[in-house]
Amino acid sequence: MGIRKSRLLGAALLSAGVLAATAAEAQSEQFIPGLVYRTGAYAPNGIPFADGAADYISMLNARDGGINGVKILFEECETGYATDRGVECYERLKGKGPTGAAYFSPLSTGITFALTEKAPGDKVPLITMGYGRADSRDGAVFAWNFPLLGTYWTAANVAIQYIAKEWGGFDKLKGKKIALLYHDSPYGKEPIAALEAMSKKYGYEFLPIPVPAPGSEQKSQWLQIRQQRPDYVLLWGWGVMNSAAVSEAGNVNYPREHMLGGWCSGAESDVLPAGDKAKVYKALMLQHPAGKFAVHKDIDKFVVSQGKSLAKPEEVGQVLYNRGLINSMLGTESIRTAMAKFGNKPMTGEQVRWGIEHLDLSADRIKQLGFEGMIGPIKLSCADHEGTRLSRVHQWDGKEWKVISDWFTGDDSIIEPLVKSTAEAYAKEKKITERDCSKES
């Protein structure tokens, strides 16, 4: 046994000691896992979201000592946006802390699909804010899924509403051609069903154009757009695909003001690489804009200025950073809701699920939390796991995102039947008995 070996042994013993010590003080803590991707093709979008989510939790710990005095334990696991690594991370983290993971937010539609199968068995809720299965807003079938703030079908509907408003009414949609340039994955395909349903109702021609992942190569797709001359291009990309699409649009001279991105295609990292070509490009907002609000003061005071944040200074206040903040806020407020019923101790996944389902944030409460101007009121129920169907549109002026529209509300006469039919098909396929929402309290 050489020096090296004994050193290694010492290191192992020491780390075991450190682990034991942390385990001892973790008895009264709430564990929140973070499935993040800070590497790989989607890292430009994954990093600000992960930083925002982590910073809000650090801020709560530093300012309030956690949630109602229960300190939050937070740990990240790198998924690289890959489904199998995401599943591994989920398995690794779901049992941590005294009561297990409170909720998961994988920020990946693929991982969400995989975890949707596992969450009911493990009794861990999934908060998929603005992504994931659109039909999972039906809480009767998807008891453990919470696509808070909006699904892709809401987004698709609002996108069409916005275009109709720009053109001067829904009757102007008739005979027009609207293309959807989408990431060829469950994520990108999600809005197609809603856009097809609306094309039947409003009479526009729908042209879906897939882009193979990761989407950095789009020459042939833009050639197709040049030939087909759609009147509007909806962009449903993620990561490098967004900036590539905006640049390509510039290269073929497609008017950028006739492009509208989904809310996963409207962040700084999507337009900055395209430079001047991105000017006047528009995107939907998952309600919240870029910029700094009341909550950022506390973030700055308790986290960033203390050197506890991983975020670069310019990142704080970006679209996806803010989205991370909101994700953690909705998650921790759900835990607070659950604590009001079950007591101020670490909540189990099952209790957190109850908390999310009964989450009710009024405009006053949102103001109190420092999120005024970022999101509207949200109230969930057993039947509605989305909570709100509001969205706005913002536009890139070459330097920053500017909000250019008023609030739109998703039209449930179009979305609801779609949700019902696909959720029922899912329940049948998986042999799930639907909950009777009229009997849930």
Place this chain on the structure above:
Amino acid sequence: MLYREAGQFKASYRADQAIFPIAQDRFVAMALLVIAFLVVPFVATEYTYRAVLIPTVILSLAAIGLNVLMGYCGQVSLGSGAFMGVGAYAAYNLAVRLPFLNPFVCVLLGGFVAAAIGIVFGIPSLRIKGFYLACATLAAQFFGDWAFLRIKWITNDTPSGSVNAPPLQLFGLDLSSPTANYLVSLVFAVVLGLGAKNIVRGHIGRQWMAIRDMDIAAEIIGVLPMYAKLSAFAVSSFLIGVAGALWAFVYLGSWEPAAFDIDRSFELMFMVIIGGLGSILGSALGAIFIVLMPIFLNQALPPLGDVVGWKISTATVSHFESMIFGALIVFFLVVEPHGLARLWLTGKEKLRLWPFPH
């Protein structure tokens, strides 16, 4: 000393041709089986099942399948991810369209569908070899990717193109617990692995190896290249297809076409190369290495960093993981180009002589 076979006389051809002719090997193999079936279920946690054991077992089976083709028959294939996908989607469609079928019957039938598709994509191998065949099988991969994404019938018209496995049960028993999942995958892997081992030891396997070593010579001594090559494609695709169906039904539960993309093909190929071409044991070793090493590095690095007082961020861990993993692959290939299986053989030789050097 440990591997002294002196005194072990074989009195029949049967004994001489056994899979494990040496008593010590038999003992170790039996012990491993007993541990895998009887000890592991009592000690494994849910995490080890879901993140470690189940993927390792299923990918071992897939690697065995690819090894039949690449290692034994010498036909390079870059389409194994697609064949896994064929197995998975065939099993899914059978389960959805014929709901009276048991999911595990669907898994096996999925393997047969993959075998049929494998034969179709194996036809070019009758005329082309080496790198050119690699290109032809790459076409299978891209065709698979395209079909799973574009042909809506395959995904049962789901809006997102992501599909779900049916609930796993057998004779009314619920098999969705991690222990049951693991045991089911293990039964599939052991039974089919044993079958593959016996095929490669028999006349079919010898034909494959003859083709691999020199196809013209093999043809002259009476091996039919068409029969040998296509049977290798069929058996290989069957094993890979079953593994793909298990991957989808047992491990993922819900999947999208990206689960069977070209990365999966490369992963399987690395398993076979690192484990050892032309070795069933090597396939399993390769799968263990490729599945476990990244997870191990990912978990071991942060505590090690703590020891030296360095707080490693998630991103840094991930970068280090890739770097060390890549370096280890290069290291193993330089030290032992014939794979981990050969390392084991060398070790066995050493053990035979130990403690005497000569």
